[in-house]
Amino acid sequence: MKINKPQFALFAGIVCISIFPILVRLHLTGGLISAFYRMFIAALLLLPYVFLSKKFRLPSTELLLLSCVCGIIFATDIAIWNIAIQKSSATQATLLANLSPVWVGIGSFFFLKNKSGVNFWLGTAVALLGMIVLVGFETFSELNFDLAFVLALLSGMLYATYILISKNILEKADVLSFLSIVLISSSIFLAIVCGFSRENFAGFSNTAWLVLFVQGAVCQLMAWLLISYATQHLRATRVSLSLLGQAVLATFLAWFFLGETMSWDRILGAVFLLLGIRITFYNKSVLIKS
Numbered sequence: 001m002k003i004n005k006p007q008f009a010l011f012a013g014i015v016c017i018s019i020f021p022i023l024v025r026l027h028l029t030g031g032l033i034s035a036f037y038r039m040f041i042a043a044l045l046l047l048p049y050v051f052l053s054k055k056f057r058l059p060s061t062e063l064l065l066l067s068c069v070c071g072i073i074f075a076t077d078i079a080i081w082n083i084a085i086q087k088s089s090a091t092q093a094t095l096l097a098n099l100s101p102v103w104v105g106i107g108s109f110f111f112l113k114n115k116s117g118v119n120f121w122l123g124t125a126v127a128l129l130g131m132i133v134l135v136g137f138e139t140f141s142e143l144n145f146d147l148a149f150v151l152a153l154l155s156g157m158l159y160a161t162y163i164l165i166s167k168n169i170l171e172k173a174d175v176l177s178f179l180s181i182v183l184i185s186s187s188i189f190l191a192i193v194c195g196f197s198r199e200n201f202a203g204f205s206n207t208a209w210l211v212l213f214v215q216g217a218v219c220q221l222m223a224w225l226l227i228s229y230a231t232q233h234l235r236a237t238r239v240s241l242s243l244l245g246q247a248v249l250a251t252f253l254a255w256f257f258l259g260e261t262m263s264w265d266r267i268l269g270a271v272f273l274l275l276g277i278r279i280t281f282y283n284k285s286v287l288i289k290s
Contacts, residue, residue, distance in 0.1 A: 010230035013222075014227075016223035017223045020215060028205065028211050030200075032083075033200065033201065034212065035075070035078040035190055037215065038078070039075060039078075039216070040191070043184055043187050050180050055176050056180060057173070057174060059178075064181065066169055067169055067173070067185070068185040070165050070166055070181075071181065071184065073158050077159050078190075080151050080152075081155040122276075124276065125276070130272030130276055166228065170228060170231055171232070179225060179228055
């Protein structure tokens, strides 16, 4: 399979996102304030360039409002996902949040012109099987239907909603203008949430500030510039399923940098997950027709 620019951008964006769990596990700041600075620092880096270079194009009122809604949805997703992790386990929250490809597939069937084909659903099934193996069958079978379960499930739905809405917007607007609006609206929203939650906005160590900067510059700005470009040119279903690849990369990074256990079942799960993603990018049906 020949890799084109949108596919390469998607891969590079996934690599950038995969660094984020490693940084979060350092526990240098709280989850909510970390989410705020992730968006705020990205906005501080992008907005001066966009406005000084006159690359910002104010979209129509409808697209502007939808872009602001996207920012709030994305910010809510980050906040809810962090709370879910704090109230349960990272594996449980990750598994449920990464059900987003299913919601994107269902949503695209009803709201997008490009319907999900056989390869998408087959790839989704294989990738989700890989995700279950990756986090462990016991973790999946012992899921408790508590508040953390509901929040993690809601996070996946919000993530899928963001992908679907942004796909429609990016068909009519440019990436830089869209991302600028998303960063502004999400930063304002998270600042209000952190204010009501009485989060500390300062007083962190130098290492913590460095980690926050990397989160904003690499995990948010660089990652979502690349992913937004990919979303503009690829099917939303393919983008959402490909983002599952971050679980594989994060697992290997945690093993390499944090010394977490790398077992054969995790490796097998990673293989199935990547195979599922590969199936969705195969243009011909992988099923034999009679």
